[in-house]
Amino acid sequence: MTFRTQTYPTRAAVFAAALGLPVTLLLALFLPALWLIGAAWVAGLLGLMVLDILLSTSIKRMAPDLESPGSGYVGHNYDVRVTTPFGPGVPPRSPEQRLSVNDRLTVSPSIARAGQGEGGMLALFSIRTELRGTAELERLWTRWQGPLGLVWRQRIDPLNREIPVTSDTQMVRDTAAEIFTKDANIGQKLQRLRGEGTEFDGLTEWVAGMDKRSIDWKHSARHGTLLSREFRTERNHNIVFAFDTGHLMAEAVEDVETGEAMTKLDRALNAALLMAFVSLKIGDKVGLYAFDQKPYLYAPAIGNTRSFAQIRRVSARVEYSTAETNFTLGLSQLAQNLQRRTLIVVFTDFVDSTQAELMVENMARLLKRHIVIFVAFRNTALDSLITRAADTPEEAAASLIGDGLMREREIVLKRLQRMGVNVIDANADTLNMKVLNTYMMLKARNAI
Numbered sequence: 001m002t003f004r005t006q007t008y009p010t011r012a013a014v015f016a017a018a019l020g021l022p023v024t025l026l027l028a029l030f031l032p033a034l035w036l037i038g039a040a041w042v043a044g045l046l047g048l049m050v051l052d053i054l055l056s057t058s059i060k061r062m063a064p065d066l067e068s069p070g071s072g073y074v075g076h077n078y079d080v081r082v083t084t085p086f087g088p089g090v091p092p093r094s095p096e097q098r099l100s101v102n103d104r105l106t107v108s109p110s111i112a113r114a115g116q117g118e119g120g121m122l123a124l125f126s127i128r129t130e131l132r133g134t135a136e137l138e139r140l141w142t143r144w145q146g147p148l149g150l151v152w153r154q155r156i157d158p159l160n161r162e163i164p165v166t167s168d169t170q171m172v173r174d175t176a177a178e179i180f181t182k183d184a185n186i187g188q189k190l191q192r193l194r195g196e197g198t199e200f201d202g203l204t205e206w207v208a209g210m211d212k213r214s215i216d217w218k219h220s221a222r223h224g225t226l227l228s229r230e231f232r233t234e235r236n237h238n239i240v241f242a243f244d245t246g247h248l249m250a251e252a253v254e255d256v257e258t259g260e261a262m263t264k265l266d267r268a269l270n271a272a273l274l275m276a277f278v279s280l281k282i283g284d285k286v287g288l289y290a291f292d293q294k295p296y297l298y299a300p301a302i303g304n305t306r307s308f309a310q311i312r313r314v315s316a317r318v319e320y321s322t323a324e325t326n327f328t329l330g331l332s333q334l335a336q337n338l339q340r341r342t343l344i345v346v347f348t349d350f351v352d353s354t355q356a357e358l359m360v361e362n363m364a365r366l367l368k369r370h371i372v373i374f375v376a377f378r379n380t381a382l383d384s385l386i387t388r389a390a391d392t393p394e395e396a397a398a399s400l401i402g403d404g405l406m407r408e409r410e411i412v413l414k415r416l417q418r419m420g421v422n423v424i425d426a427n428a429d430t431l432n433m434k435v436l437n438t439y440m441m442l443k444a445r446n447a448i
Contacts, residue, residue, distance in 0.1 A: 005059050006154040009049065013150040016045055045150075052146030057092045059155050061085075064097075064140055068161060071313070073168040074132045074266065082112075084142060085120040092116075092144030092153075097123045104135035104165055114142075129165045132266055133316055137161040164316040167269045169277075203227045237343060238301040239279050239439075240287040241272040242334055243318055244348035246325030251349075253377060253428045264377050267428055268347035269315055271375070271435045275345070278436060280305045282443070288314050289337070291330030292321040298337055325355075331362035338370065343442065345373045345435070351405070356412040363421055371447060373422045373438055375431070376413070379406070 009017075020041040067081040082097055095114040099107050105127045112123040129135060136159075143154040206215055206226035214228045243249075249265040276286040280303065287301035288311065299314045325348070334344070344366060350356045366372050390396035417423050422442065426434045 003158070004156040006152075006156070007053060008152050008154075010145055010150055010152055013045065013049060016150075017042065020045065048148060049150045052148040052150040053153070055090060055148070056146035056151070056153050057086050057090060057144065059153055061087050062092070062142055062144075062155050064142060064157055066137070066140065066159065066161070068127075068137060069163060071164045071166065072129045072135070074129050074165050075168065077126055077128050080125040080127055080137070082114075082123045082125070082140065083120060084114065084123075087119055090147055092121070093147055093149060095121055095142070095144040097143075098141040099125050099127075099137065100139045100141070101127065102136040102138060104129065104131045104133050105137075105163075106130055129163075131320070132165050132167060132269070133319060135163040135165045137163070164313050166312045166316045167266060167273055169273055169312060202230050204230055236303065237284045238287065238338070238340060239276075239284050239343045239345065240289055240301060240334070240338065241276070242289045242291070242331075242344055242346045243268060243272075244292070244325050244327075244330070244346070245290050245318060245321045246292045247322045248325070248349045248351065249347075250320050250322070262428070263320070264349060265318065265320060265347075267377070267431055268375065269318060271432045272345065272347065273312065273315065274432050275436050275439050276311055277305075277308055279439070280308055280311075286311055288318070289334050290318045291326070291333070293323040293326045293329075295330055295333045298334075300337075301342075327355075327359045327362050331359075331366060335366055335369075341370060343371045343373065343439070345375060345439075347375045349377055350409075350412070353408050353412070356408075360412065360415055360419075363416060364419055367420055371422070371442065372420075373424065373435070373442075374413075374416055375424045375426070375435060377431070378425050378427045379409070 062084055064082050064084045067083075069078045072078055080099065082099075084095075084097075086092060095116070097112045097114055098110065099112075101107055108126050108128075112125055114121040114123040127135075127137075138159060140157045140159055141154065142157070143152050145152055203216060203219060204227070206220075206228040210228050214230075216227050216229045220227045243265065245265055249268070250263055252261045252263050253267065254261045272288075279286050283303070285301035285303040286307070288297065288299040289295070290297040296319075297314075297317055299311070302310070327348075331346075338344075346363075348359070350359060363372060363374065388395075388399070390399050413423050413425055422438055424431075424434050424438060
């Protein structure tokens with residue numbers, strides 16, 4: 001990529017030129033015969049600046065080498081290391097570097113003073129991932145002075161380096177580890193997940209308390225002891241996480257326990273990634289779908305636990321939006337994309353009955369062929385408004401309005417439940433486990 005260059009005077013050169021101007025004027029007014037001294041001052045300063053340019057480190061030799069993370073988690077800090085070799089000769093004087101990024105990142109320090117060594121210099125930046133999505137390191141600005149300190153030489157290198165920023169999956173792995181493993185005397189032991197499915201898993205000796213219907217009489221007669229059949233839930237089911245990314249999902253909600261504020265969309269992604277990890281581990285396939293005023297992302301369901309990294313990268317493309325959600329277009333397009341029976345987990349939110357009516361109609365169409373988990377965020381602000389004591393007429397009116405909105409919300413959720421939708425209305429701190437528990441319950445019931 002082609003770099004750009006700039007050369008301009010330093011503050012010292014500007015002060016020197018400014019100092020020569022009044023001297024020239026005074027000589028021209030009172031000693032006209034000596035006005036050439038003032039002109040010589042300016043010409044001499046220009047000559048020194050040209051000499052400073054010639055003696056300074058060549059711009060072509062100041063090619064930076066940047067080391068940055070390949071991906072990142074939202075809310076984390078990462079180091080960016082910039083090494084700039086300049087070779088033998090006069091080292092650059094007072095070198096500085098600045099890194100420009102897009103709105104997904106913040107950088108500190110704003111200007112890094114590069115430390116010099118033999119034939120090169122080093123600058124360190126710390127970047128913080130503020131928003132999930134595709135972060136970009138856009139440009140690197142490098143400037144230094146000539147040995148006389150009269151000119152700045154500047155090199156601008158376009159980087160265009162993308163860093164996918166995803167939700168923090170450390171929580172996913174920690175929670176999944178609690179589900180799939182247990183402490184043992186020697187290392188860790190994988191648990192075998194059995195359920196009341198239809199896939200035969202094995203035979204075990206029947207003991208009192210076990211279901212008598214599980215006894216395999218044929219094998220029991222052959223072995224002379226009562227043997228019970230064990231089954232595990234079927235695998236290879238399709239699961240698609242559908243994210244409403246309209247303006248309501250960009251609202252930040254606070255975790256009651258930790259006080260951490262995060263957008264509804266980011267919390268939905270955290271819950272989806274946790275369930276995706278567990279689903280892949282069990283043997284199901286996972287896909288992603290996102291829509292606001294129109295669908296813009298569909299990743300077909302894929303299996304294997306090694307696919308989790310790919311799913312995490314795709315989740316970085318789920319964007320924040322300020323648009324109104326079009327449930328008719330979004331959910332109808334999702335139904336067209338799915339060729340087989342699928343568990344659809346819809347993360348969304350609503351505030352008025354008109355918008356909810358369109359949502360309910362399209363949910364009914366999905367239920368004709370698929371199983372749906374509907375995930376909404378409990379409106380804690382309305383809850384606190386309703387339960388708080390009203391000291392003024394205005395607060396009482398606000399409480400009544402909030403109570404009306406909450407009643408409308410409950411009516412919509414009850415309608416969905418009567419239709420057969422698995423409804424989750426949870427706070428931020430309980431969302432992850434409620435989504436996962438609902439999925440495990442459906443697996444145990446062979447509902448998928």
